[in-house]
Amino acid sequence: MLLEIEDIHVHYGKIAALKGITVSVDEGEIVSLIGANGAGKTTTLKTISGLRNLSAGAIRFDGRDISRLAGHKRVTAGIGQAPEGRGIFPGMTVEENLLMGAYARKESAAKELAEAYELFPRLAERKSQAGGTMSGGEQQMLAIGRALMAAPKVLLLDEPSMGLAPMLVQQIFSIIEEINRRGTTVLLVEQNAQQALQIAHRAYVLETGRVVKAAPAAELLDDPQVRAAYLGGELGDDVAAAADVTSQESVEAPSEGSADATEEGTSS
Amino acid sequence: MNLTKKNGNGNGARAGLGLSLDPLRNWWAGAPGWQRWAVYVLLIVAAVFLPSEAIGSFMAPSGASWPSMLSDQIAIYVLLALGLNVVVGMAGLLDLGYVAFYAVGGYTIAIFAVRYHWSFWEALVLAILFSALAGVILGAPTLRLRGDYLAIVTLGFGEIVKRTANNSSFVNGPRGVQGIPHPPTLSEFEVLGVQPLKYGLLDTRPYYYLLLVFIIIAIIFVRRLDASRVGRAWASIREDEDAAELMGVPTFKFKLAAFAIGAAIGGSGGVVFAAKQTSILPANFEFIVSALVLAAVVLGGSGNIPGAILGAFVVAWLPERFRFLDEYRMLIFGGALVLMMIFRPEGLWPSRRRKAELAEGGGGMGTMGAEIAGPGQSEAAEVSK
Numbered sequence: 307m308l309l310e311i312e313d314i315h316v317h318y319g320k321i322a323a324l325k326g327i328t329v330s331v332d333e334g335e336i337v338s339l340i341g342a343n344g345a346g347k348t349t350t351l352k353t354i355s356g357l358r359n360l361s362a363g364a365i366r367f368d369g370r371d372i373s374r375l376a377g378h379k380r381v382t383a384g385i386g387q388a389p390e391g392r393g394i395f396p397g398m399t400v401e402e403n404l405l406m407g408a409y410a411r412k413e414s415a416a417k418e419l420a421e422a423y424e425l426f427p428r429l430a431e432r433k434s435q436a437g438g439t440m441s442g443g444e445q446q447m448l449a450i451g452r453a454l455m456a457a458p459k460v461l462l463l464d465e466p467s468m469g470l471a472p473m474l475v476q477q478i479f480s481i482i483e484e485i486n487r488r489g490t491t492v493l494l495v496e497q498n499a500q501q502a503l504q505i506a507h508r509a510y511v512l513e514t515g516r517v518v519k520a521a522p523a524a525e526l527l528d529d530p531q532v533r534a535a536y537l538g539g540e541l542g543d544d545v546a547a548a549a550d551v552t553s554q555e556s557v558e559a560p561s562e563g564s565a566d567a568t569e570e571g572t573s574s
Numbered sequence: 575m576n577l578t579k580k581n582g583n584g585n586g587a588r589a590g591l592g593l594s595l596d597p598l599r600n601w602w603a604g605a606p607g608w609q610r611w612a613v614y615v616l617l618i619v620a621a622v623f624l625p626s627e628a629i630g631s632f633m634a635p636s637g638a639s640w641p642s643m644l645s646d647q648i649a650i651y652v653l654l655a656l657g658l659n660v661v662v663g664m665a666g667l668l669d670l671g672y673v674a675f676y677a678v679g680g681y682t683i684a685i686f687a688v689r690y691h692w693s694f695w696e697a698l699v700l701a702i703l704f705s706a707l708a709g710v711i712l713g714a715p716t717l718r719l720r721g722d723y724l725a726i727v728t729l730g731f732g733e734i735v736k737r738t739a740n741n742s743s744f745v746n747g748p749r750g751v752q753g754i755p756h757p758p759t760l761s762e763f764e765v766l767g768v769q770p771l772k773y774g775l776l777d778t779r780p781y782y783y784l785l786l787v788f789i790i791i792a793i794i795f796v797r798r799l800d801a802s803r804v805g806r807a808w809a810s811i812r813e814d815e816d817a818a819e820l821m822g823v824p825t826f827k828f829k830l831a832a833f834a835i836g837a838a839i840g841g842s843g844g845v846v847f848a849a850k851q852t853s854i855l856p857a858n859f860e861f862i863v864s865a866l867v868l869a870a871v872v873l874g875g876s877g878n879i880p881g882a883i884l885g886a887f888v889v890a891w892l893p894e895r896f897r898f899l900d901e902y903r904m905l906i907f908g909g910a911l912v913l914m915m916i917f918r919p920e921g922l923w924p925s926r927r928r929k930a931e932l933a934e935g936g937g938g939m940g941t942m943g944a945e946i947a948g949p950g951q952s953e954a955a956e957v958s959k
Contacts, residue, residue, distance in 0.1 A: 396931050
């Protein structure tokens with residue numbers, strides 16, 4: 307196993323956000339974590355990349371225990387992340403943003419830069435534009451391209467479809483598949499379960515800080531419980547909600563904040 | 575200065591005051607090396623002749639001594655603003671207790687020169703080390719905090735240093751330390767009626783020149799850092815600290831470095847201040863100094879070195895220039911600051927990058943609050959599509 311997360315617990319103060327999550331990702335896979343707001347998906351990713359400390363459990367990467375390793379050292383170990391809300395450096399140009407992705411590398415990143423521009427021709431067109439003035443979709447491309455600059459072994463993606471128009475979501479997901487085909491392992495966190503399960507090999511369903519189901523993605527697509535809870539089933543609310551958000555990008559900022567708030571609030 | 579009047583705010587989100595520095599910047603970006611050097615030399619020559627009477631008659635007409643205004647107020651504030659600019663402007667850490675480092679510098683020379691008879695230069699080196707250390711001591715436990723939380727802790731630190739001095743009999747409590755020696759006179763040579771290396775009681779111009787040397791050294795040092803890997807790391811921390819960590823930037827280390835460097839520059843200012851005044855009191859290190867230096871950095875254009883210098887000049891000079899307005903001057907000064915922040919929130923002379931950050935709503939002073947994204951983080955983004 308390339309990445310093994312063993313029974314991790316994470317607390318925000320006294321509130322438990324993760325109550326024992328066990329996830330493993332094998333080399334070459336696309337693994338997806340799906341679940342509602344507050345299930346602990348983002349916290350899991352942040353804990354893997356070292357932005358959150360775990361209170362119990364262990365994270366092993368490439369055969370080595372990285373549970374106590376500082377976040378910036380995990381980058382050199384081979385973990386790359388495109389964070390939730392993209393985390394673009396707004397004052398830097400597209401190229402400067404990409405080069406920040408290679409900050410920890412000693413050797414030249416010319417090859418990775420060329421590859422990022424090849425994967426995302428849109429970024430090449432906008433090289434010298436400030437990151438903050440790009441559209442949501444472009445920022446997502448930039449976030450992924452930037453994470454790839456460190457040539458990670460595993461790429462952590464946090465809600466890449468958030469706030470994007472359906473067309474763009476399709477495009478982003480096919481690029482994720484392409485990245486995986488080129489040899490990068492992907493751990494994908496998504497609320498858009500339908501899309502995520504279509505490209506993932508395996509998936510975990512998270513509910514209030516616990517894994518409630520783990521199965522090959524194709525199986526989960528047919529699972530009646532999962533269909534009802536996350537794929538819209540008869541309710542159809544997931545897709546409708548997603549469309550609502552994307553039709554008006556400006557709604558995103560407040561909803562982002564409240565999503566954060568509920569994530570911490572409901573995980574108690 | 576080549577300030578052209580035009581409506582130059584590219585982002586359209588906020589109404590600018592209509593002063594664009596873009597033509598100047600474009601020229602500067604494309605200027606060959608010799609032109610830049612010519613500008614540097616001209617600026618230094620101008621700074622050298624700044625204390626002359628011809629300039630003073632306009633800058634300080636109401637009888638106040640222009641050279642002492644320069645050495646006691648303006649040059650000190652410029653130096654402090656350069657230091658705080660590293661912390662606030664470059665690394666994006668809001669520090670409300672910067673005066674503490676200024677005090678550490680001042681008290682270091684006071685203690686070591688008066689009690690142990692160290693020379694000015696020896697004490698200077700020690701003071702710089704001590705202030706940097708104070709920066710690390712303050713930073714190590716507190717730099718895990720962000721935004722407003724950090725601001726509150728630094729505010730407390732500023733008070734602690736002042737109160738410790740006030741209550742410690744070792745440094746005579748509120749009576750302060752007297753008899754701090756002037757720097758030793760290096761040479762008595764005279765140019766145009768000034769003995770620039772003779773540090774005495776009567777002529778304050780040599781202190782101004784001493785500070786000018788400090789300022790130039792600080793500018794070169796900070797400028798080179800900003801253009802290096804360190805500067806890139808600071809910029810990334812300022813713009814998004816979590817993302818910076820995800821890029822492999824050791825954020826904590828670089829934040830600590832920013833604190834230490836800013837503190838060292840502030841400490842060197844405290845040394846010159848103490849040596850010039852020959853006595854220091856805890857009352858010299860009130861919160862208002864932190865506030866004014868911060869105002870200077872933000873007003874000038876946080877993150878931009880020329881901006882910070884300009885801001886410090888304005889903040890230190892305006893209240894003195896309008897002393898004839900008596901108690902109304904602080905009211906007017908405060909009003910001017912408020913108006914500035916309404917009409918030109920990015921400062922008098924911001925950097926381009928800074929403007930882009932501000933347009934994004936983060937404000938660039940670290941992420942306020944721990945987990946909540948800045949307001950309007952992406953609303954501007956889709957509009958431009």
